[in-house]
Amino acid sequence: MTSIAVRLLVPAAREAVRGRWLAGLALALALAGELLIRFGGGGATTVVSLLDIALVVTPLAALVVGTMQVHNAREMTELFLAQPIGRGKLFTGLFLGTALPLAAALTIGLLAPFAWHGLFATPIAGTLIALGGVTCALALIGSALAFVIALNADDRVRALGIALAAWLVGAVLWDGVILLVTMLIGGRGVDTALLIALALNPIDLSRVLLLLGTDAAALFGYTGAVVQHTLGTAAGRAVLIAALALWLALPLWLAARTFKKKDF
């Protein structure tokens, strides 16, 4: 039965790659990385700078490309729906066919310059691997959200608008609101509330997870110590990763439910 999903994955993936979007994205990321390494050296600072780019670009690309792909694959989807194939399997195939090439393109584009400069053999290798992992996770989460959006908004432009709005909320507005609320309530216990608020946003979650891996957290004084103390441990990291996994599972479940009931 998995084989059907896998066989469905291939045409979906082919559809995704044909758009040339992914190749362009990967190239742009690789170029950015190359420039950063050339002008900033291959140190931890470069990785942290690239981390900033990854945290902005990955969700944006996943949301936009994912949303467009669902709409592009609409005819193909309807064709497959006419065949005696379970909708669950069809959904799995479609999602993986869209999300995996996207995740691969972003991760490869991001890490390739480090690979050909031989930086995986240096102490920053751990951070690089974490960066790759987080990029993958964000790409998958973004794709899942894109599926939810695209399956619920039949109009292509409207779907794209919602996807962009979702990115804007996650990448910018959420932090603004958090900052505002932190300023307003202040005082004790606010760090716990803040951590919970950050966990509700996969982009913040990824940022905290990655910064924990670098020694930047150590420079953050008391707060850095609190974060390092609560989340820097293996258990804390596991909680963060579990939260990320939940961020993948929840939209996927929503999208699958919509897909199964949807009248195409």
Add this chain to the structure above:
Amino acid sequence: MVRWCDVITLPFLLLQQLVVSPTGPYRTVAAAVQAAPAGATVVVRAGRYREPTVTIDRAVSLSGDSGAVMDGEGSHAIIIVRGDGVTIQGLEFVNTGTSYREDRAAVRIADAGQCRVEHNRFTNTFFAIYLARATNCDIADNTIVGARGREAVTGNGIHLWSSRDIRVSRNVIRGHRDGIYLEFSRHADVRDNVSELNGRYGMHFMYTDSSLYTGNTFRDNGGGVAVMYSKVVTMTKNLFSSNHGPTSYGLLLKEIQDARLSGNTFRRNTVGLLCDGADRMIALDNQFEDNGWAVRMLASTVDGRVEGNTFSRNSFDVAVNGVGTSTVFAGNWWDSYHGWDLNRDGIGDVPYHPVRLFALLVEHAQPALLLQRSLFVRLLDAAERALPVLTPSGVVDARPLMRRPAGGAR
């Protein structure tokens, strides 16, 4: 320096040499020291000497051959000096054990002057060198390695209490509570030491006026260096590095008057320089690199001058807990300065405001730090550049440098 008494005693010095070795003529250091007249040299041959605390009360020079070890057997102090002109060199001191009732030291110099403690090695001693009411002594070239671990069970490496004119030079100290501790002392000269991996402070100044420390390296200490309740302390060419932690800083100035800092490097500290009640502090030509906060000033700090310093790659250049500060910032180089220089005199035409809006917000609610490096905070920075009205205007460098000053870095 040759003193008249040296000239007179010189012939005796050559004659008067007492040798301690496990096979005689003297088998214990105490026996030789007791027999030695003033001006004599006691040579300690290689061997491990386990004996009760030795007291030296006249001008004897104690000189160890390599491999000469004095062992406190985990239960007592090793040498107490109570006379002027004593020299202790080339010995290794081990195992004083821990005491909660006394400040047990491998070498204690009490009420004595003109002493020299040089080229010794201290391993696993509670306090290594303890000076109480000592004057005009040299503590140089010693290597001091404490029982690295919990603060509660180690004393200080070099401890000065109520002493005057002490020179502490080229020692290496690690694994103690405070590497170097000075209290109620005057005219101390602390030079070219390395103090690292100490549980509390690399160096701790308390009520020690008119002192100088220069060329020292302080790194990876629990709290950094603390200079407290002192007047006229000059700090030059020191390196304060890698002091990380919730209450850590490179250098704390607390209740200090007329401190002068120049040519120091602050690198990779949670807070580089923390000023809490530093009056008339002058900071010239220092480097602040890769710190969380380069300079943090509490409102109790008044009338300082911060000039010609270099600020690069710090998360925050300056933070103040009040609206502004009476400290004057002028002619510093800031890596995040984006101004221009039309008349090409090397000084930016636009003033620089080193306190970012985000820094102010963080000061208000520290957990907001978790948003550091987020896109929102970057947009906030960009907005500040576009709309300078957003930037807190309390702290300003009216003539920021366009080019990074050369030199000074270590």
